[in-house]
Structure formats: structure tokens, C-alpha cells
Amino acid sequence: MLLSPYPTLGERLRVGLLWAWCAMVLIYLVTPLLIPIPLSFNSGSFFTFPLAGLSTRWYEVVLGTERWRAAIGNSLIVAFGTTMLATSLGTFAAIGLSSPRFPARQMVMPLLISPLVVPIVVTAVGAYLFYAPLGLASTYGGIILAHTVLASPFVVVTVGASLTGFDRNLMRAAAISGARPALAFFRIMLPLILPGVLSGAAFAFVTSFDEVVVVQFLASADQRTLPLEMFTGLREQLSPAITAAATLMMTLSILLLVVANLLAARARRRMRVLPA
Amino acid sequence: MNEHGSQLVTRESRLLRGAETRAGVNDGGWRAMSSRLVPRHEGTRALALAAPLLVLLIVSFGIPIIALLSRAVYDPSISRALPRTAETLRQAATEDPPGDEVFAALEADLKEDQARGTVFEFAKSLNSRLSGARSQVLKTARLLASGTSPSRSELIDAIPFWGEKQTWSTIRGGVHGFTSFYLLSALDLRWGVNGSLDFVPAGEAVFLRVFARTFMVAALVTLATLALGFPLAYLISNLPLARANLVLVLVLLPFWTSILVRTAAWTVLLQKFGLLNDALIALGITSERLELMYSRLGLIIAMTHIQLPFTLLPIYSVMRSISPSQLRAAHSLGARPLTAFRRVYLPQALPGVMAGCLLTFILCLGYYITPALIGGASDQLISNFIANYVNVDLNWEMAAALSFMLLAFTLLLYAAFARFLGLDRFKLV
Numbered sequence: 001m002l003l004s005p006y007p008t009l010g011e012r013l014r015v016g017l018l019w020a021w022c023a024m025v026l027i028y029l030v031t032p033l034l035i036p037i038p039l040s041f042n043s044g045s046f047f048t049f050p051l052a053g054l055s056t057r058w059y060e061v062v063l064g065t066e067r068w069r070a071a072i073g074n075s076l077i078v079a080f081g082t083t084m085l086a087t088s089l090g091t092f093a094a095i096g097l098s099s100p101r102f103p104a105r106q107m108v109m110p111l112l113i114s115p116l117v118v119p120i121v122v123t124a125v126g127a128y129l130f131y132a133p134l135g136l137a138s139t140y141g142g143i144i145l146a147h148t149v150l151a152s153p154f155v156v157v158t159v160g161a162s163l164t165g166f167d168r169n170l171m172r173a174a175a176i177s178g179a180r181p182a183l184a185f186f187r188i189m190l191p192l193i194l195p196g197v198l199s200g201a202a203f204a205f206v207t208s209f210d211e212v213v214v215v216q217f218l219a220s221a222d223q224r225t226l227p228l229e230m231f232t233g234l235r236e237q238l239s240p241a242i243t244a245a246a247t248l249m250m251t252l253s254i255l256l257l258v259v260a261n262l263l264a265a266r267a268r269r270r271m272r273v274l275p276a
Numbered sequence: 277m278n279e280h281g282s283q284l285v286t287r288e289s290r291l292l293r294g295a296e297t298r299a300g301v302n303d304g305g306w307r308a309m310s311s312r313l314v315p316r317h318e319g320t321r322a323l324a325l326a327a328p329l330l331v332l333l334i335v336s337f338g339i340p341i342i343a344l345l346s347r348a349v350y351d352p353s354i355s356r357a358l359p360r361t362a363e364t365l366r367q368a369a370t371e372d373p374p375g376d377e378v379f380a381a382l383e384a385d386l387k388e389d390q391a392r393g394t395v396f397e398f399a400k401s402l403n404s405r406l407s408g409a410r411s412q413v414l415k416t417a418r419l420l421a422s423g424t425s426p427s428r429s430e431l432i433d434a435i436p437f438w439g440e441k442q443t444w445s446t447i448r449g450g451v452h453g454f455t456s457f458y459l460l461s462a463l464d465l466r467w468g469v470n471g472s473l474d475f476v477p478a479g480e481a482v483f484l485r486v487f488a489r490t491f492m493v494a495a496l497v498t499l500a501t502l503a504l505g506f507p508l509a510y511l512i513s514n515l516p517l518a519r520a521n522l523v524l525v526l527v528l529l530p531f532w533t534s535i536l537v538r539t540a541a542w543t544v545l546l547q548k549f550g551l552l553n554d555a556l557i558a559l560g561i562t563s564e565r566l567e568l569m570y571s572r573l574g575l576i577i578a579m580t581h582i583q584l585p586f587t588l589l590p591i592y593s594v595m596r597s598i599s600p601s602q603l604r605a606a607h608s609l610g611a612r613p614l615t616a617f618r619r620v621y622l623p624q625a626l627p628g629v630m631a632g633c634l635l636t637f638i639l640c641l642g643y644y645i646t647p648a649l650i651g652g653a654s655d656q657l658i659s660n661f662i663a664n665y666v667n668v669d670l671n672w673e674m675a676a677a678l679s680f681m682l683l684a685f686t687l688l689l690y691a692a693f694a695r696f697l698g699l700d701r702f703k704l705v
Contacts, residue, residue, distance in 0.1 A: 014613065022511045025504045025584075026523070029530050032541040032581060035551060039544065047544045048554070089329040096325030101318040108326065111333060117690055119642030121659040122341065122679045125666050129347070130340030149337040152329055210534030213644055217666070227536050234543055234649050243544065246537045257532040 033250065040243040047240070058244035068245070071229040074140075075209055078225060081144035082151050082208035087201040089148070090155025095189070097156070098163040112156050115149050120213045123149070128217040138220035146218060147208040154207060155200035158260075162196025162267035195267035202260035206253045345683070347676035348458045354450030357398035358385040362451035372444035372469070379428040379438075383420055390417045404671045405457055406446045407480075412437035441469045458677035483661075483678070490657045493576065493647075494640035498587070498633050500580040505588035506629065513595035524592075531585035539646045542578035543569065546650065570652035578650050579643060586639060587632035594628025631697050638689045641682065658682050 007015075040059070044052030062068045093112065096102060115123065127146045128137060136142035166189065174184035190197070212227035219228060226245060233242050355362040360381035365374065389395040395417045403410035416435055419426070432439035449457055449467065460466055460473070464481040468474045475481065508527070512520045530538060545552045546568040553565045568574035598621065606616035644659035651657075656664075658678060665675035 011613065018507055018511055022508045025508045026526050028504070028581065029584060030526055032538060032545060033530055033533060035545060036537075036541050047547060047550060089332060093326040093329040096322040096327075099318060099322035102322040102326070103319050108330065111330065111338070115333070115337060117686065118341065119644075119659060119682055119686055121642065121644045121662050122344070122683055123337065125662060125675055125679060126340035126344040127336065128666065129672060130343050131336075145332070145336045149333060152333070156329070206532075206534075210536065212536050217663075227534070230536060230540060231645070231649070234540055238543065238547075242540055246540045250533050250537050253534060253537075254529060254532050 036243040036246045036250075039240060040247045042240055042243075045240055047238070047243075058240045059248075061239075061241040062244045062248065068226075068229060068241070071224050071226045074219075074223050075225040075227070077140055078143050078147060078215075078223070079205050079208040081140065082147040083201050083205045085144060085148045086151040086155050086204040087197060090152045090200060090204070091159050091193075091197050093152075094156045094159035094163060097160060098166070113153050116153050120150075124214045124217045127214060131218065137218050138223065140223060143215060143218050143223060144208075146214045147211060148204075150211065150214070151204035151207040154203035155197075158200040158203060158264055158267075159193060159196045161264070162193045162199075165268075166192060193267070195263040199260040199263040199267065202256045202263070206256050206260075210249065210253055341683075344676050345680050347673050348462075348680045349455065350453055351401070351450065351455050351458070351673050352453040353398065353401035354447060355453050357389055357394060357401075358382065358447070358451075360385050361447070365448055365451050372441045372448070373428075373432070373439050374444060376428045379431060382438075383425060383431070386413075386417050387420050390421050400670075402446070402450075404669075404674065405450065406442065409437070409443070409446075445469055458673045459680060461674065462677040462681050486656070486658055486661055487681070489655075490641055493572075493579070493643075493655075493657060494637050496576055497579045497583055497640050498637045500576065501584045501587035501636050502629065502633055504580070505584050505632070506591060509588050509591040509595055509628075513592055513598070514600055527585050527588060530581065531589075535582055535645055538582050539578060539649050542574070542581065542646075543649060546574045546577070569650065570655075572651070572655050575647055575651040575655050578646055579640065582646065583636045583639065587636045590632040590635065591625065591628040594631075595625055598624045627697060631693070634689065634693050634697070638686055638693070641686055641689075 038051060039047055041054050041056065042051045043055035043057060046052075063072075097105065097108070097112075102108070123146070127142075127149075131137045131142045131146075136145065170188050170192075171184050174188045175181075179187065210227060212225075212231050215223070215225050215228045216231065219225065226249065230242055230245050230249075233239060233245075358381075361378060364378045364381045386395065389398055395413065399410040399413035399417075402413055412435060416431070416438070419434060426434060437443055445467065449455055457466070461476075462483050464476050464484045465473055466476055508523075512523050512527075515523065544550060547553070548565050548567060548569065550568075552568060553562075556562045556566065566573075568577070602620055602624075603616050606620045607613065611619065641657075642659055643657055644663065647655055647657045647660050648663075651660075659682065662675045662678045662682070665671045665678065
């Protein structure tokens with residue numbers, strides 16, 4: 001950090017100021033994530049410190065009352081459906097794209113990535129106006145379909161990255177040894193790219209589990225998810241139950257994304273040992 | 277270089293060229309062999325593997341968005357509700373209000389709509405183009421339902437709405453189905469009675485202000501993330517790798533938490549009797565509690581927090597590749613610290629800064645959740661207006677026109693991003 005081995009006072013001061021500024025920025029970044037955690041264990045119903053006392057009453061509300069439980073159940077249904085659909089379709093698409101003979105790549109890639117580019121409200125309104133006459137609005141299927149659109153780019157990108165180091169000769173060797181394509185895929189390719197696939201699956205799960213805008217347009221009362229319950233709760237009246245729900249959601253998504261990133265790093269390492 | 281030397285070079289290059297040709301032959305041979313190893317329909321098979329996802333994306337994403345955008349320019353509600361009027365207007369009648377023939381067609385159409393029960397739908401869709409039209413149309417329908425068949429002048433006398441030029445230019449604008457009305461409205465423009473393009477009166481103008489506000493908030497948030505993120509990225513990129521990763525985790529934790537959860541955390545913090553106000557008073561920065569919820573300042577504080585990692589990470593990835601010894605070299609050559617930073621470091625970090633800022637700016641244009649929960653009535657951005665037109669006003673054509681504008685701005689900026697910076701150079705995860 002210091003420019004010279006014998007820094008002047010001015011230089012020490014500049015580095016000190018840089019550290020102080022960065023410490024402030026880090027506090028700004030992290031504090032909002034930490035604050036809801038103690039508040040969710042507050043026995044009182046206000047958002048102030050010091051806490052009135054410790055209790056798990058707000059977790060009992062979130063995990064115990066019918067309304068919140070239904071929301072958690074719906075979130076899990078939608079997120080699992082999305083994960084299955086996005087991971088399978090995204091993995092196959094990434095395998096297809098990794099072939100050097102893939103036609104019209106220049107046109108296909110932008111389409112695959114476009115759900116990340118289009119503003120979420122445009123995607124949600126488009127889906128709502130299109131799905132409603134088809135009877136897909138207010139169904140789990142419609143929400144899963146829309147979430148798969150949002151989640152699939154992450155799967156295509158992570159699986160694609162883990163395929164860059166995959167030696168396609170292994171598939172030829174399997175074919176020469178008499179394996180049908182499906183067997184070669186499950187016995188040779190999938191085990192090698194599994195960290196990438198699982199990482200993509202975790203990204204897909206988190207994308208769906210955290211999503212609220214599409215759900216707001218597509219869901220009826222029967223498909224209310226945990227984020228939608230939080231969104232309406234924040235709009236109507238602020239209850240500490242929201243801090244408990246936020247803590248649960250935050251824990252889940254951070255855990256999953258840490259796993260996803262570790263898996264992705266592992267996929268990169270694993271591919272590095274193979275000859276390119 | 278002497279003659280001999282240049283000859284040598286020529287000979288060498290000829291040798292090289294020969295080697296190239298040989299390599300070319302070899303390469304061709306290999307290619308021929310490997311193409312025998314690759315199954316003949318490899319390309320088709322690769323496309324078939326990607327096909328399910330492509331079909332899903334086209335059916336459940338591409339077509340819905342095209343259908344949405346087409347609503348902005350194609351709205352057959354008027355020509356469908358008034359088929360005879362539309363037909364007569366298309367054939368003749370240049371002056372407004374038109375002649376007896378058109379009025380007879382109008383009365384017949386409205387009677388039929390009343391009988392079919394679609395007159396309210398028509399009144400609503402005319403109202404979305406011309407405010408106040410709903411009650412006038414419904415009043416006319418009631419009048420006609422009572423069995424009377426007024427002449428042109430009788431109808432204008434009874435309901436002066438039908439004698440106004442604006443009424444007829446609006447209907448005329450809708451008889452073809454294709455209309456520029458909504459796209460122009462999204463920019464606060466409309467066709468005047470004599471075919472000129474005018475701004476709508478100041479009292480009715482909404483959208484230019486909303487676009488300006490959206491761009492303003494996006495610019496402020498981008499600047500704030502840069503001011504906070506640039507020094508931090510610099511610090512992290514100069515730390516030893518193990519410690520850098522530790523600090524980077526503190527940046528990534530908020531990045532991995534959903535926007536909704538972070539917005540929820542900020543609604544708790546920004547309350548009048550919330551922690552931020554407590555801290556400000558304890559530090560003596562303010563003496564009375566600030567109204568941060570439902571304010572522009574609160575919105576920008578929360579959005580900056582959410583966007584900070586998006587600005588920081590591309591800057592960091594570029595800074596990581598700049599050797600710290602360059603600054604030391606500049607310093608030892610006599611450059612003052614600021615000069616060394618400005619002349620040596622900043623030009624190399626600039627692509628990262630541009631990428632981070634552009635990304636944050638683009639993402640800010642599409643913000644919806646945070647303004648809806650933390651912004652006040654005058655802090656709602658363009659996405660919130662789109663959602664409102666769908667959920668509350670049920671004016672899908674207007675929502676479509678605003679979506680069109682938002683998407684156009686977003687795609688233009690992404691195109692600039694890809695053109696000047698390259699999309700795959702900056703990885704976020």
C-alpha cells in the first residue's frame with residue numbers, strides 16, 4: 001500500500017484516510033445485513049435497541065402460523081420445480097453450446113442471456129398478459145415457467161464454464177467402447193461436470209426462492225410465496241416477523257451461494273488437471 | 277541493415293512461409309481426419325440439445341415480450357367497438373366533427389355495443405386515450421338505449437362531447453388499429469388537431485418527469501457507489517491475497533442476499549425511530565430525527581447499498597491486474613503521488629470503472645421493489661408506473677408503451693457496453 005519503504009507523514013496520512021474510508025464503507029455494507037438478526041430474536045414488537053428480551057416468538061409466527069407456512073411451502077414448491085427444469089434444460093443447452101459445430105451461436109447466445117438484461121418488470125408484465133389468457137396465471141406451472149426463464153442463464157453460464165475444460169475425446173472413447181450416448185453422458189460426462197451442474201442448480205434455486213416481482217403479477221392468493229408475503233407485509237404493517245423471515249431467507253441464500261461458489265471453484269480446479 | 281542482412285531476412289521468411297504451407301497441409305489432414313471422428317450430424321445434435329431451452333425461452337419469454345410491446349402500437353379496441361364508424365371515417369369525412377353519415381354509423385355502433393354489453397369496455401379504452409370520455413360515452417349509450425335516434429345536431433346539442441374536434445381526432449387515430457398514440461404519450465407528446473406534434477399541457481405531462489427522475493436517481497446512485505466502491509476496490513486489490521479474500525467476503529455477503537431482504541433491512545433501519553436516526557443523533561450529526569422513509573434520500577441510501585458490489589467487482593477485477601510496482605516506479609521517477617495516480621493508475625483502471633458504473637446505471641433504470649417500498653409518491657421510478665398501469669389502472673397499452681421505452685434505453689446502454697467494453701471481460705461471480 002505504501003509507496004516507499006520510508007513513508008513520509010503525508011503518505012501515512014493518506015493511507016490512514018483510505019483505511020478509515022474503507023472501514024466506513026464496509027460498515028455500511030455489512031450492518032444492514034446484521035441488524036435484522038438480533039431484532040428477530042427480540043421479545044418486544046419494536047425495532048429498537050436495547051432489546052426488550054430474547055425470545056423466539058417471531059420465528060414461531062413465521063414457522064407456526066398457517067399464512068407464513070403456506071408461503072414457505074409455496075416457495076419451496078416453486079423453487080424446486082424451477083431448479084429441476086432450469087438445471088436439466090440449462091445443462092443440455094450448455095452441452096450443445098460447447099460443441100464447436102454449434103450453428104448460429106451469435107444469435108443463440110444473446111437470446112439465452114437476455115432474461116438477465118431485460119428489466120424484471122417488463123418480463124413480469126409480459127408473462128402476466130401472455131399467460132393469463134392461456135390459463136397459466138395463478139398456477140404453479142406458470143410461475144415455475146417464468147422463474148425458469150430467469151434462472152436458466154445462470155445454469156448455462158456455470159455449466160458452460162465447467163465444460164470448457166472437458167475433453168470431448170472422453171465421449172468418443174466411450175462411444176468406441178460401445179456406450180450409447182445416454183450411458184456415456186451419465187457415466188463419463190456428468191460425474192466430471194457435476195460440480196458445475198450443482199453450482200448452477202444452487203443459483204437457480206436461489207434465483208427462484210428470492211424472486212418477488214414475477215410472483216407479484218402471476219400468483220393468486222393460493223400461490224403466495226415467502227418473498228411475496230414479506231413484500232405485502234412491508235407495505236401494510238411492519239411486524240418483527242418480517243425480520244425473522246428476512247433472517248431465514250438471508251441464511252438460506254448465503255449458505256446456498258457459498259456452496260455454489262465453492263463448487264464452481266472446485267469445477268475449475270478439477271478441469272485444470274486435465275490436459276486441455 | 278545491409279544488403280546481405282536483408283537477403284537473409286527474405287530467405288528466412290521464405291523458409292517460414294514454406295513451413296507454414298506444410299503446417300497448413302498437415303492441419304488440413306488433421307481436420308479431415310477429425311471430421312471423420314466427429315459424428316456427421318454433430319451440429320444438428322448440438323442444436324437439438326439446446327432446443328428445449330431455446331423453445332422454452334422463445335415461448336415463455338420472447339413471444340410474451342413481443343406481444344407486450346406490440347400492444348403499444350396496435351390497439352384495435354376502437355375499430356372493433358365502432359366497426360361502421362371506422363369504415364365510414366376511413367372512406368370519407370375529412371373535417372371534424374364529421375357529417376351525418378358518420379353520426380348515423382356511430383349511433384348504430386353504440387346501440388349494438390350496448391346490446392352486446394361491450395359499451396363499458398369501449399368507454400374505458402377511449403378514456404385511456406382521452407380523459408373524461410368514459411362518462412360521455414356511457415351517457416350517450418344510455419340516451420340511445422332509451423329508443424331515440426337523434427340527428428347529428430340533436431346529439432351534439434344533447435352531448436357537446438361529440439361536437440369537439442379532440443373527440444373525433446382521437447377516434448380517427450384509433451380506426452386503423454395501429455396507433456402511435458401510446459408511444460407518443462409515453463414521451464408526453466400527442467398529435468394536435470391540425471396534424472402537428474405537440475407536448476401535452478403541463479398539467480397532464482407525467483412521463484418525461486418520471487424518465488428524468490429515473491435517470492437522475494440512477495446517476496446519483498452510480499456516483500455514490502463509485503465514491504464508496506473505488507477506494508475500497510483499490511484497498512482490496514493492494515492487500516495480500518488471503519486478507520483480500522477476507523474483505524471480499526464482506527462485499528459478497530450483501531451481494532448474495534436478495535434485493536427484497538436488503539430492502540426490508542433498510543425499511544427497519546430508516547424508520548423515524550429507527551437505528552440510523554439513533555446513530556445520527558448519538559453522533560451529533562443532526563439534532564432532530566430525519567424523515568428517511570418514503571424520501572428520495574432514503575431511497576438513494578438503500579439503492580446505493582444494493583448496487584455497491586455491482587460497481588465494485590468489475591473495478592476490482594481490473595485493479596487486481598495492475599501491478600503495484602508501477603506506482604512505485606512512477607514515484608521513484610519523481611512523480612508526486614497524485615500525478616502518479618492520475619497518469620499511471622487511473623488510465624488502466626478506467627475500463628473497470630466504466631464497466632461497473634454502466635452496469636449499475638443500467639440496473640438502476642429497472643428498479644422496482646426498492647422504490648415501491650422505500651420511496652415516497654414522488655420517488656416512484658418508471659418500473660413502478662408500468663406496474664401501476666397493469667395492476668391499478670388496467671391500461672395495458674400505456675404499460676406497454678412505457679415498457680417499450682424502458683427496454684429501448686436498457687438495450688441501447690447494453691449495446692454501448694458491449695461495443696466499448698466487451699461483455700465477457702467482466703465476470704461478476
